[in-house]
Amino acid sequence: METRHDVLEARPYRLHNPIQPYAWGERGPRAFIPRLLGEDAPPDAPAAELWVGAHPSAPSRLDLDGRWIPLNQAIARWPRALLGSSVQRAFGDHLPFLFKILSAAEPLSIQAHPNKAQAQVLHARDPEHYPDAHHKPEIAIALESLQALAGFKPLGQWKETLRVHPQLQALVGDLDGTEPPLPEDEAIRRAFTRLLQTARQRPDLLSRTTDALAQRFSTRPNRDEFQDLYLFLYEKYGKTDVGLLVLFFLNQVELKAGQAIYLDAGLPHAYLKGNIAECMANSDNVVRLGLTTKFKDVDALLEILRFQPGAPPIFTPDPASPRTVYGVPCPDFEIHRLRLGKGCQEVLSRPGGPEVLFVVQGVGEIFWDALGKTGRLDYRRGQGFFVPAVLPAYRLRADAATDVFLVRVPLDHAA
Known part of the structure; x- marks a missing residue:
């Protein structure tokens, strides 16, 4: 007999997102991530990264009528409904991106990430330290400010x-x-x-x-x-x-709120301090050089580095525009930022593929058409949602000034 959950409903799903307690994260009552979530900070642990995605080492959990299912397991069960056929053709039954909130009280390691061919070699050679065969280009968007090192000096x-x-x-x-x-x-x-x-x-x-x-x-x-x-x-x-x-x-880079840098494969970098939204291809491949107690791999780093001098360009959004698209030169993701004033509404649509929505500020409601009826979910600061491919459009209504990130797959690449 077919059960209620054999077919996934076309609706947004609330996510519960794990916090990574890396040593360099903020601690105590002023720690950024717990404040963003409206939670008390862990008494004895840092709150370094909030992961929003389906990476198998720390997947978000999807709320399926009160049952919390790891997002990677949900995708394995309903790949066509959650990802859509275009994303499946391009990336298989995997969500190709990972969104994070990162809060650095201390410097991270000096590191770089491999391209796809290099990742395959590293994973085959050392799967313990390079757990997948995927590249890891990423974008860092300052929520308040960011100090970093990036790229070689001339x-x-x-x-x-x-x-x-x-x-x-x-x-x-x-x-x-x-x-x-x-x-x-x-x-x-x-x-x-x-x-x-x-x-x-x-x-x-x-x-x-x-x-x-x-x-x-x-x-x-x-x-x-x-x-x-x-x-x-x-x-x-x-x-x-x-x-x-x-x-x-290495070049010193400083970002103000809203500014961003794109970190491509082979670019040496280290975040020094700040609170950022970060989006990347869905990989955890990091080749570290130093300033860490974790595994360091100088030989692998020399294999993957690009030595062209110069810092990555800083993208500065138009402060007067309510919507910013942080375009990146990779097929795995694109990230939008949307600001709505109190009482404003916005219909969000796309031709297919999944979308992750994360609320940085505000409260309001999400509406969608559900078999001729209107479905709704409340949203508030710090919450994340997964919008499956089978729901091509939905609507946000802001009950207070709202600031959200939207992450999707650019279908001109995935088609």
């Missing part, structure tokens, strides 16, 4: 860094030693490879260098933010972490 700034901090010369080597001169990205590749390999082969030299820099910075009466960052990480991770020296050769 070669001229490398040379200036060595002039200001001559202690680094012994590890980096001569940047003017070839005739004819190398292309800039090749010169950076050689210098960076030499830095990492020398640090690994000469831990005594690495320790002397980091100690000398720490001693120099600690005696300065008016330290700048970079010097304070170095000393904090020196105390936290110790003098043999090569990430301390890599700090000197």
Whole structure:
């Protein structure tokens, strides 16, 4: 006999989303993620990331009439209804994106992510540390602000860094030693490879260098933010972490609320501090270099890095527009941000595919057509919803000023 849940209803579904307690997350009563959710902060644990998606290591749970089902299991049961045929053809029976709220009180590791071909190699070679065969391009959107490092500095700034901090010369080597001169990205590749390999082969030299820099910075009466960052990480991770020296050769990036950067495969980066919305391809492949107690893989990092200099461009939305599309050059996702004033309504439609809705601010209602009747759900700040492919349109009504993110698959890529 067919049961009620053999066929999935065409309606939005409320999600319960897990919090990841990574050590660098905010703690205590002012922690951002618990405040966003309207919950008390865990007494003894950080709240670093809120995951909204179907990644098997920490899936959201979908509310099916009071039964909470992991979203990845729901997709396995109803792939056509939840994902739609176009997304299935392009990505199989898998949701291709993962949305997060990330709250960093301390710097994250220096890291990069592989492209698809590299991910397949890493997963086959080391599935323990690279748990899937997918790429992981991502976008970071500042909710309040974000301080980060991203991309290599131009070669001229490398040379200036060595002039200001001559202690680094012994590890980096001569940047003017070839005739004819190398292309800039090749010169950076050689210098960076030499830095990492020398640090690994000469831990005594690495320790002397980091100690000398720490001693120099600690005696300065008016330290700048970079010097304070170095000393904090020196105390936290110790003098043999090569990430301390890599700090000197990456671009500093600062985002204001609403601004975004796209981090493509092979781009070295580290978030330093801030609260952001983040969206990425549905992967957990991270190749770490340093400034972490987690697994570090210098050889894999050198395989995947892109050495073209420059910081990623900063996208600044139009503050007068109620809707922003954060377009990205990958087929796995696109992210929209919608702001509604009190009493305003908006019909949201798409030709197919799933959508994740996450409420950053506001209260209101979601309406949809359900077999000739109007269905409704309340929404409030901090809640997430999954809209299946079988529901092509729904309506939001804001009972208070509302700010939501909408994540969907760009069907011109998935068709």
